Amino acid sequence: MTFKRKLNGWMAAALAALAAAVAVPLLAQDGNRTEPPAEAPAAGGSAFLVSDIDVDVVAGSAEAARVAAFREAARQAWPQLYARMTGVAASGAPKLPDSAIEGMVSGVEVQSEHFSDKRYVGKLGVVFDRVRAGERLPANARVLQSAPMLLLPVLADGGVTSVYEGRSPWLQAWSRFGTDSSPISYVRAGGNASDALLLTGWQARRDNRGLWRSILSRYGAENVLVAEAWLDRTYPGGPIVGTFLARHGPDSAVLTRFRLRAGAAGELDAMLDTAVRRIDSAYARALQSGVLRADPTLTLALEPVSVSPMLDPAESMGSMGTTVSVATPDAASWNAIEAALGGVPEVDGVTLLGLSIGGMSQIRINHAVDYAMLRYALDQRGWRLDGSLLRRRAEGEVPLPRPVVTLPSLPVADDAVTESGGPRDLMPSENER
Structure with missing residues (x-):
């Protein structure tokens, strides 16, 4: 089966309309067409989609130009797919004849197109069958796929920021995206009440690793991806300018930033779909370069561990806690x-409140002695506690002196009164001894 014959089945309706317009000059047709032909298979499930392929082909007729453009798009898409799925450069993809590429293609999506009687200009997406394309990968190749990544699609529109609250246009754009064609393993929340409470625009910018660790554990993810869309509407129903950012990790590191423009409100979905594909491509490039990966500090199973010896019940009742940064x-x-704190007898236990690799972590030290004695005990082990900061004692720094222990006052007996009615000293005087 030739490439042309394979495509003719789902191209029939489009070519019928084209035949009536072959005399129309180039660019006279709608330049913002985003819906694929009805017979084109959707990307997803068992397919890989390579989008945003620009083609400009001249042939003897409109039909010949379009078929040649589809063939050229598939020819360009194969190296991109190979690079995406294996992590090697596109130039390293095997050189395949058109017939071999045709055997892997299951359809073409038209993102935009303009045509005349002999010329076809468009932006196309090529849909590859997952099984047949996989057979063309080298036997020892490892298909590049990320660890599970929690996706937060943040939309700022009209002064309101939303993530999983309701069905925002940005969330719907990510729902339409065929994630099976991406090397990123997106984890998307279901959008219930607890999701809306946990996954907010505010949470997307928080760098509390302890909280992120709990959230990612809940969704079975190993890192977080924040895809932001900021919409600026000129007037109701008019042009819309979108600013898009792709962030990753609890520190919200930016991978890419770009702007797109929709000529009218009716073109918003098309603009958002384009933005989703560009953000996914940015994440895929970051994965290939090693920038995007699972964060081990967000998946450590760190449980509070008691590091003190057995305490007398009466002593444990008086245990106190001090929260410090280290x-x-x-x-x-x-x-x-x-381990160091575990060797201090005055320490009853240690609880990790928030781990920040490369930064300041928060811990709680439980102790039965007062703060001054705790500070002295830690200083004896080479640690200096200054307020709420725990640090190593610097070389040459003078050790702390042992704090003076103030004995509690002895109780005064009811009959220990002087003639004047005031209390008298119960300690014997020199003469009494």
């Missing part, structure tokens, strides 16, 4: 801190 440049540093 530098944790890497994951191993937390283990060293935990």
Whole structure:
């Protein structure tokens, strides 16, 4: 079966309309067509989609130009797909004849097109069958696929920020996107009440790793992706300018930023679909370069561990807690801190409140002694507690002196009164001794 014969089935309706307009000059047709022909298979499930392929072909007729454009799009899409799925450069893709590429293609999506009687200009997406395309990958190749990533599609429109509250146009655009054609394993929330409460625009910018660790554990993800869309509407029903950002991680690092414009409100969905594809491409490039990966600090199973000896019940009732910040440049540093505090008898237990690798982590130290004695005990082990900051004692820094312990006052007996009615000293005087 030739490439032309394969496409003719679902092109028939489009070519019928084209035949009536072959004499119309180039660009006279709608330049913002975004819906694929009705017979084109949707990307997703068992398909890979490579989008945004620009073609400009001249042939003997309108039909010949369009078929040649589809063939050229598939020819360009194959190296891109190979690079996306294997992580190697597009130039390293096997050189295949058109017949071999035709065997992998299951359809073409028309994102936009303009044509005349002999010329076809368009932006196309090529849909590859997952199984047949997979057979063309080298036997020892590892198909590049990310760890599960929680997606937060943040939309700011008209002064209102939404994520999973309701069905925003931005959330619907991500729902339309065929994620099976992407190397990113997106995790999307269902949009129930708890999702709307946890996954907010405010949470998207918070760098609290302890909270992120709990959220990602809930959704079975290993990192977070924040796709932001900021819409600026000129007037109701008029042009819309969208500013889009692709962020990743609890620190909201920006991978890409770009702007798109919709000529009218009716073109909003098309603009958002284009933005989704561009953001996904940015995430795919970051995955290939090693920038986007699972964050081990967000998946550590860190449970509060008691590091104190057995305490007398009466003593444990008087245990206090002090919350401090401590530098944790890497994951191993937390283990060293935990072990060091575990060797201090005055410490009843340690609870990790928030781990920030490369920053300041929050911990709670439980202790039965007062703050001054705790500070002294830690100082004896080489740790200096200054207010709410715990740090290593600097070389040459003078150790803290042992705090003076103030004994509690002895109770005064009811009959221990002087002649004047005031209390008298119960300690014997020199003469009484």
